Amino acid sequence: MTGHQWAVVTGASSGIGEELARGLAARGYGLWLVARRTGALERLAGELRDGHGVPVRVRTCDLADPEARGELARELAGEEVAVLCANAGFPTCGPFSENDPVLEAASVQVNVVALHALTRALLPGMLTRGHGRILVTGSTAGYQPVPTAATYAAGKAFANSFAEALHAELRGTGVSCTLLAPGPVRTGFYAVGGMEALQERRFLAWLTPRRVAEAGLRGLERGRRVVVPGPVAKAQCLAGRHTPRALLFPVLRTTVLPLFRDARRAQSASRARR
Numbered sequence: 001m002t003g004h005q006w007a008v009v010t011g012a013s014s015g016i017g018e019e020l021a022r023g024l025a026a027r028g029y030g031l032w033l034v035a036r037r038t039g040a041l042e043r044l045a046g047e048l049r050d051g052h053g054v055p056v057r058v059r060t061c062d063l064a065d066p067e068a069r070g071e072l073a074r075e076l077a078g079e080e081v082a083v084l085c086a087n088a089g090f091p092t093c094g095p096f097s098e099n100d101p102v103l104e105a106a107s108v109q110v111n112v113v114a115l116h117a118l119t120r121a122l123l124p125g126m127l128t129r130g131h132g133r134i135l136v137t138g139s140t141a142g143y144q145p146v147p148t149a150a151t152y153a154a155g156k157a158f159a160n161s162f163a164e165a166l167h168a169e170l171r172g173t174g175v176s177c178t179l180l181a182p183g184p185v186r187t188g189f190y191a192v193g194g195m196e197a198l199q200e201r202r203f204l205a206w207l208t209p210r211r212v213a214e215a216g217l218r219g220l221e222r223g224r225r226v227v228v229p230g231p232v233a234k235a236q237c238l239a240g241r242h243t244p245r246a247l248l249f250p251v252l253r254t255t256v257l258p259l260f261r262d263a264r265r266a267q268s269a270s271r272a273r274r
């Protein structure tokens with residue numbers, strides 16, 4: 001297992017994470033693939049070993065489980081990891097008081113605590129070695145509060161802010177942190193959130209996970225502060241940051257809320273199927 005630099009990708013079993021793993025393997029990195037679905041990780045590992053000749057470790061972990069997450073963080077802290085893609089995440093949609101409280105809490109564990117814990121575990125080693133790259137998958141959803149996706153948007157606000165703050169804090173250390181803040185991307189995300197119907201909406205100008213992952217990896221290689229792929233996501237980001245709340249909330253109430261209203265019911269069923 002020598003001769004390769006190692007990259008860790010969380011949420012590598014589908015969507016953006018799967019494409020981040022492909023992109024990193026194409027660049028010659030050995031990979032740790034982290035998610036819950038072992039079968040999907042094993043299939044991807046086989047493809048990357050055969051296609052790129054890189055070593056791949058499959059590390060099944062439920063990042064919502066504090067014990068399992070702690071074990072993973074301790075294990076990774078002892079490894080020479082050059083790249084961390086803290087990408088795993090999932091949405092909860094619907095009125096907060098009616099959403100499944102277990103799912104709501106799990107989303108905070110995965111979208112916020114896991115990102116925080118794994119970065120804390122890997123960063124000291126990167127700083128000691130004087131090089132390392134961190135890519136945090138936040139979201140344009142993190143640039144404003146989103147009624148009916150309150151917990152998700154708040155979690156992504158944490159991710160966005162945390163990544164940008166670390167970027168500035170790490171200046172001159174040889175280690176960088178880049179925020180990847182996508183808008184709508186066609187992945188399993190919408191099925192998980194019970195929002196399949198959203199994917200019919202063409203005005204959202206969907207990007208492919210490959211395009212988003214490649215933009216993120218280019219940003220990571222250059223040590224950029226933030227990557228917002230595509231013009232629609234850039235516009236969302238500007239609007240979310242600068243529109244007064246008094247104007248934003250009525251707009252969200254008439255656009256987003258009706259789309260997310262039924263998501264809650266569909267979400268439990270979809271997670272049970274995975």
Ligand SMILES: NC(=O)c1ccc[n+]([C@@H]2O[C@H](COP(=O)([O-])OP(=O)(O)OC[C@H]3O[C@@H](n4cnc5c(N)ncnc54)[C@H](OP(=O)(O)O)[C@@H]3O)[C@@H](O)[C@H]2O)c1
Pocket residue numbers: 010011012013014015016017034035036037038061062063064065087088089090091110137138139140181182183184185186187188189190192209274
């Ligand atoms: N798709 C979009 O429009 C969009 C937009 C902005 C930001 N994002 C963000 O992009 C990231 C990747 O999402 P995606 O769009 O690629 O969706 P996806 O295809 O559903 O991928 C989500 C990944 O997160 C993993 N994950 C979820 N819960 C987990 C848990 N408890 N423990 C470990 N891994 C877990 C999933 O793996 P398992 O199910 O195998 O555990 C999967 O690999 C997320 O952080 C999401 O918030 C997505």
